[in-house]
Amino acid sequence: MLSFRSIPLDNNHTHLTRHAERLISLGEMSAGLVHEFKNPITSLRGFIELIRAGVAYEEEYYQVIGDELNRMERLTHELLSFAKPQHQDWELMTINSICQDMAILFRQQLLTHKIHLNVDLTDNLHFLGNRCQIKQVFINLIKNAIEAIEEEGSIYITGIHDTRELHVTIKDTGPGIPHIQLSNIMEAFFTTKQSGTGLGLNMSKKIVEDHHGKLIATSKLNEGTMFTLSLPYPDIQTLGQIS
Ligand SMILES: Nc1ncnc2c1ncn2[C@@H]1O[C@H](COP(=O)(O)OP(=O)(O)OP(=O)(O)O)[C@@H](O)[C@H]1O
Numbered sequence: 481m482l483s484f485r486s487i488p489l490d491n492n493h494t495h496l497t498r499h500a501e502r503l504i505s506l507g508e509m510s511a512g513l514v515h516e517f518k519n520p521i522t523s524l525r526g527f528i529e530l531i532r533a534g535v536a537y538e539e540e541y542y543q544v545i546g547d548e549l550n551r552m553e554r555l556t557h558e559l560l561s562f563a564k565p566q567h568q569d570w571e572l573m574t575i576n577s578i579c580q581d582m583a584i585l586f587r588q589q590l591l592t593h594k595i596h597l598n599v600d601l602t603d604n605l606h607f608l609g610n611r612c613q614i615k616q617v618f619i620n621l622i623k624n625a626i627e628a629i630e631e632e633g634s635i636y637i638t639g640i641h642d643t644r645e646l647h648v649t650i651k652d653t654g655p656g657i658p659h660i661q662l663s664n665i666m667e668a669f670f671t672t673k674q675s676g677t678g679l680g681l682n683m684s685k686k687i688v689e690d691h692h693g694k695l696i697a698t699s700k701l702n703e704g705t706m707f708t709l710s711l712p713y714p715d716i717q718t719l720g721q722i723s
Pocket residue numbers: 515620624625628652654655656657665666670671672673675676677678679680681682705
């Protein structure tokens with residue numbers, strides 16, 4: 481005869497389960513870290529080559545190199561401290577300044593691929609958040625747009641806000657995403673690229689949600705893809721802190 485009884489989890493078992501959970505989440509975070517390190521490593525190498533070749537904008541490039549190294553340091557710190565995004569790290573900043581950084585960061589790649597970047601933002605699109613992480617989201621979206629266009633095309637970034645939210649769109653003139661794939665693109669490890677990890681959008685979505693926002697994709701085949709990023713717009717009190 482079969483009989484069932486519940487087996488109480490002893491301390492050791494609970495300890496092991498917690499340990500396993502920590503290892504799983506460390507594994508996930510490491511995969512994310514490796515993904516996010518690929519971008520700065522590529523850009524650092526590119527900028528060092530440019531400086532060596534004696535191109536213009538040298539000062540700006542030193543600044544970007546410094547920023548990217550800081551970003552890598554912060555990413556490592558987040559992994560080692562096992563930290564979820566710390567809200568005390570949040571600062572008030574603008575989407576405008578992030579887009580300026582993006583224009584410098586991607587300048588050479590855009591030129592090489594003959595892609596025009598059009599940025600049309602309302603002044604002072606403030607938001608409250610972790611600058612390093614929101615930059616990661618923009619890098620992932622712009623990198624995907626460039627990879628989709630491949631050669632010759634445009635990327636349009638627009639931004640507006642109302643009293644409650646700000647909305648940024650990043651639109652490309654790439655081939656678009658088949659309807660059947662659209663609902664999967666933000667799943668971890670979904671990729672259609674030979675050397676893609678499929679983590680870029682998944683991490684971006686998580687970051688945006690940690691900022692109490694939303695990331696939505698719309699796409700039309702042979703016309704292009706548009707990502708809409710919505711974030712809470714800071715209240716008047718918070719904005720009043722700007723000196
Ligand atoms: N702008 C876009 N145009 C067309 N397809 C896109 C676009 N952005 C994302 N995709 C599709 O979504 C998939 C998942 O994107 P995601 O950024 O998560 O990973 P990936 O780009 O494939 O890999 P990785 O980010 O590691 O380089 C892509 O492989 C691609 O099929």
